[in-house]
Amino acid sequence: MSPIEKSVARETASNISRAGKPTLKTIAEMTGLAITTVSRALGNAPQISESTRRRVHAVAAEIGYLPDRAAQRLKTGRTNVISVLLDPHEEILGFGTSIMHGLARALQATSYHLIVTPNFLDGSNVDAVNYIIRNGMADGLIFSRTEPFDPRVRLLLENGFPFVTHGRTEFSTPHAFVDYDNFAFAYEATKRLIAKGRRKVTIILPPRRLTFHQYMLHGFMTAVREAGVSYEIADALDLDSPADMIRDYVRRRSAEPDPPDGYTCPGEVSALATITGMSDNGFTLCAEYDIVAKQTSRLLSQIQPKVETIYEDLPAAGEAMGRLLLRRIAGENAEDLTMLLGPQFGFPTP
Amino acid sequence: MSPIEKSVARETASNISRAGKPTLKTIAEMTGLAITTVSRALGNAPQISESTRRRVHAVAAEIGYLPDRAAQRLKTGRTNVISVLLDPHEEILGFGTSIMHGLARALQATSYHLIVTPNFLDGSNVDAVNYIIRNGMADGLIFSRTEPFDPRVRLLLENGFPFVTHGRTEFSTPHAFVDYDNFAFAYEATKRLIAKGRRKVTIILPPRRLTFHQYMLHGFMTAVREAGVSYEIADALDLDSPADMIRDYVRRRSAEPDPPDGYTCPGEVSALATITGMSDNGFTLCAEYDIVAKQTSRLLSQIQPKVETIYEDLPAAGEAMGRLLLRRIAGENAEDLTMLLGPQFGFPTP
DNA sequence: GGTGTAATTTAAAACGTTGTAAATTTCCGA
DNA sequence: TCGGAAATTTACAACGTTTTAAATTACACC
Known part of the structure; x- marks a missing residue:
C-alpha cells in the first residue's frame, strides 16, 4: 500500500x-x-x-x-498491581492511610495500581500472602509490623516474590525493607527524659514478637545504662493494648510506691493514655513527670502542656517503600534496597 | 468416550x-x-x-x-474490582482506614477486590472518576465528602456507572448513598450543651461546599431556636482547617468579650484543639464551658476530663456502602439503596 | 426398533494484547 | 541493474476465560 x-x-x-x-x-x-x-x-x-x-x-x-490492563495482564502475566497488606492494628491513627498516601505518591507516574488486601478476619496474614503468590494477584507486596522470623517474609523469599517490608527481620537472606530507627528514637527520647532530671524512666514497648520491640528496648536500655538511672518496664501491656488498659495501668502504677517519673511513649495514643492516667492521680505533666513521645501526626501538638516529641515520617516511609519495590520488581538486588530512616527532631514545617 | x-x-x-x-x-x-x-x-x-x-x-x-481474573475480565468486561477514592482530608484520624475495614468486611466473601485510587495530587477527584469510567477500571466506585451538586456524582450518573457515596447530594436523579444523620447529631449535641446550662453555643462547621454543612447547621440552629439561647458561628474556619488554626481561633475568641460557653464539635481533632485553645486562656472544661463532640474512634475517651460525645460508626458505614454497592452492581434500583445511619449515644462496647 | 424431544456435552470463536517468525520494503554497493 | 543485507512491517498464534451455536447422548413413547 x-x-x-x-x-x-x-x-x-x-x-x-x-x-x-x-x-x-x-x-x-x-x-x-x-x-x-x-x-x-x-x-x-x-x-x-x-x-x-x-x-x-x-x-x-x-x-x-x-x-486494556486485563489483556496485557493475560498476555504478559504481569499484573501492574502492587498490594498492601492492611493490618488491623494500624487503624487507630491512620498509620495505614499515611503510608498509603506515600505509596500513592511513589506510584503516581507509573502504571501500577494499589490494591489493598485487608487482613482476612479469620485467617492470618500468611494466608493472604499465600493467596497473592499462588494466584499471581500482584507484582509486588508491601506490609508492616515484621517479626524477626516473619513467616510472611519466609514465604515470599522462598517464592522469589518481590516485596518490601516496613521493619527488619533476622533472616540471613537479605530482603528489601524500610525501617525507622527505633533504637535512635528510644535512646534519644530516654536521654531527653534524663536530661530533664527524671530519675526513674519507663517505656511502653511494642509487642514482644515484633522486631522493633528489640530495637526499642535496646535504645532505652542503652540510655538508661549510660546515665545510670533506674528504670522499669511494664510487661503486662504493650503498644497494641487498648488505650483504656494503658491508662488504667498508668493510673494504678503511679499510685503505688516509687513510680516512674519519665515515660518514653512510642505511640501517640499511648502518650495520651499515659497523660490521662497520670492526671487521674493528680500528677502534672512537665511538673511531676515528663513524657517524650513518638509523633506521626499533628495530634499531640493539640494538647496542653505540649508533649515533647520525636517525629516519624510515615508518608516518607510509604514513598520509600514504593520506590524500592519498583526497583525490586525491575530486578535489582534485594540487599541494595534497604533503608533506615532516622528520627527527625521537631515536626517539619509543611 | x-x-x-x-x-x-x-x-x-x-x-x-x-x-x-x-x-x-x-x-x-x-x-x-x-x-x-x-x-x-x-x-x-x-x-x-x-x-x-x-x-x-x-x-x-x-x-x-x-x-484467572485477567482472563475473566477480558472476556466478560467485568473487573471484579471496587474502587475507593481516597480523599486527602481523610487522613488525620483514620477515616479512610475505618471505612476501608468496613468495606473489606462487606466484600469478604465475594470475588471483589478493593483498589484504592488516591487523589491525584495535581488533578481533581473528577479526573480520577473520569479515568475509572473511561477505562473500565472498576465495576463500582465509593467515595465520600459529597457536595450538593457534586461533579463526580453528575459524571457517574450520566454514565450509568454504579457507585455509592458517603453523603447525600441534591440531584433530582436518585443515587445510592450512605450518610450519617448530621442533623440529628448537631441537634442532639447542641441540646445537650443547653441542658447543661450553656447560654451561648457555637459550632465548627464542615466546609461550606460540602453537603453535610447544611445538615449540621440546620440541626444546630433548630436546637438554638427551640431553646432561644444565643449563638455564634465562626466562619473564618471549618473542620478542614489545620488544628493549630482552630486552636488559635478559639484562644483568641475566648479572650474577647462575650465568648461562647458551649462548643458543638463535629470532629475529634477539632475538639482537642478547642480544649487546648480554651485552656490556654485558663478556661476549664465542664466548669466554665462544655463540649459535645462527634466520636469516631477511642481517641477522645483518653483525655481528661471526659468530653461528652456522640458516636459515628464509620466501619459500619463502610460495610453498608459495600453491601449497597454490590446490590447496585447487581442491578437494583438506586433509589432503594439509600441509608441514613443515626447517631448512637455512647461508645458501643466491643 | 425407530422417532422426536429433552438433557448433556462440545467445538469454535471471541475479548485485546504481545511474542515469534516470516514477509515485505528500503537501501547500499557492485 | 541487481543481489543481498538491513530496516521495517506483518500474520498468526497464543494467554484463560465465556458465549454461541451445534453436536452428541439419553430417554420416552409409539
Whole structure:
C-alpha cells in the first residue's frame, strides 16, 4: 500500500470513534498499520521507524487510547498491581492511610495500581500472602509490623516474590525493607527524659514478637545504662493494648510506691493514655513527670502542656517503600534496597 | 468416550501438577471433559448434570483451582474490582482506614477486590472518576465528602456507572448513598450543651461546599431556636482547617468579650484543639464551658476530663456502602439503596 | 426398533494484547 | 541493474476465560 493509499484509508476509517473504547485495532485502522506495528510503536520498540512511531503516538493521544490492563495482564502475566497488606492494628491513627498516601505518591507516574488486601478476619496474614503468590494477584507486596522470623517474609523469599517490608527481620537472606530507627528514637527520647532530671524512666514497648520491640528496648536500655538511672518496664501491656488498659495501668502504677517519673511513649495514643492516667492521680505533666513521645501526626501538638516529641515520617516511609519495590520488581538486588530512616527532631514545617 | 475410558484418562493426566497454576484446561484433562463443560460446571450452569458438576467441583478443590481474573475480565468486561477514592482530608484520624475495614468486611466473601485510587495530587477527584469510567477500571466506585451538586456524582450518573457515596447530594436523579444523620447529631449535641446550662453555643462547621454543612447547621440552629439561647458561628474556619488554626481561633475568641460557653464539635481533632485553645486562656472544661463532640474512634475517651460525645460508626458505614454497592452492581434500583445511619449515644462496647 | 424431544456435552470463536517468525520494503554497493 | 543485507512491517498464534451455536447422548413413547 502506497503512502497515499494509507492516508486515504486513514481518512476513511477515522469517521466515528466506535461504541466501545479504542483498542490497538482502532489505531491500526486509523493509521492503516497492522496491530502488531501499533503495539510496537506504542511500546517504543527499536525496530519501528521514527515517523510511524510518532504518527501512532499522535493518533493514540488524540483518541485517548489506553491499553486494556486485563489483556496485557493475560498476555504478559504481569499484573501492574502492587498490594498492601492492611493490618488491623494500624487503624487507630491512620498509620495505614499515611503510608498509603506515600505509596500513592511513589506510584503516581507509573502504571501500577494499589490494591489493598485487608487482613482476612479469620485467617492470618500468611494466608493472604499465600493467596497473592499462588494466584499471581500482584507484582509486588508491601506490609508492616515484621517479626524477626516473619513467616510472611519466609514465604515470599522462598517464592522469589518481590516485596518490601516496613521493619527488619533476622533472616540471613537479605530482603528489601524500610525501617525507622527505633533504637535512635528510644535512646534519644530516654536521654531527653534524663536530661530533664527524671530519675526513674519507663517505656511502653511494642509487642514482644515484633522486631522493633528489640530495637526499642535496646535504645532505652542503652540510655538508661549510660546515665545510670533506674528504670522499669511494664510487661503486662504493650503498644497494641487498648488505650483504656494503658491508662488504667498508668493510673494504678503511679499510685503505688516509687513510680516512674519519665515515660518514653512510642505511640501517640499511648502518650495520651499515659497523660490521662497520670492526671487521674493528680500528677502534672512537665511538673511531676515528663513524657517524650513518638509523633506521626499533628495530634499531640493539640494538647496542653505540649508533649515533647520525636517525629516519624510515615508518608516518607510509604514513598520509600514504593520506590524500592519498583526497583525490586525491575530486578535489582534485594540487599541494595534497604533503608533506615532516622528520627527527625521537631515536626517539619509543611 | 465411555465412563471407563474417561476414568482412565483422568488417572493418566493427574500425574503431576504442571509448572504453571491450574487452569480450566487442567481440570478438563483430569476429568476427561471439555473445557466448556468444566467452565459451566464451576459456574453452576443449569444444563450440567449433577454428577459431573460434583466431580468437577471436587477436582477443582483438590488442585486448588482459582479462575484467572485477567482472563475473566477480558472476556466478560467485568473487573471484579471496587474502587475507593481516597480523599486527602481523610487522613488525620483514620477515616479512610475505618471505612476501608468496613468495606473489606462487606466484600469478604465475594470475588471483589478493593483498589484504592488516591487523589491525584495535581488533578481533581473528577479526573480520577473520569479515568475509572473511561477505562473500565472498576465495576463500582465509593467515595465520600459529597457536595450538593457534586461533579463526580453528575459524571457517574450520566454514565450509568454504579457507585455509592458517603453523603447525600441534591440531584433530582436518585443515587445510592450512605450518610450519617448530621442533623440529628448537631441537634442532639447542641441540646445537650443547653441542658447543661450553656447560654451561648457555637459550632465548627464542615466546609461550606460540602453537603453535610447544611445538615449540621440546620440541626444546630433548630436546637438554638427551640431553646432561644444565643449563638455564634465562626466562619473564618471549618473542620478542614489545620488544628493549630482552630486552636488559635478559639484562644483568641475566648479572650474577647462575650465568648461562647458551649462548643458543638463535629470532629475529634477539632475538639482537642478547642480544649487546648480554651485552656490556654485558663478556661476549664465542664466548669466554665462544655463540649459535645462527634466520636469516631477511642481517641477522645483518653483525655481528661471526659468530653461528652456522640458516636459515628464509620466501619459500619463502610460495610453498608459495600453491601449497597454490590446490590447496585447487581442491578437494583438506586433509589432503594439509600441509608441514613443515626447517631448512637455512647461508645458501643466491643 | 425407530422417532422426536429433552438433557448433556462440545467445538469454535471471541475479548485485546504481545511474542515469534516470516514477509515485505528500503537501501547500499557492485 | 541487481543481489543481498538491513530496516521495517506483518500474520498468526497464543494467554484463560465465556458465549454461541451445534453436536452428541439419553430417554420416552409409539
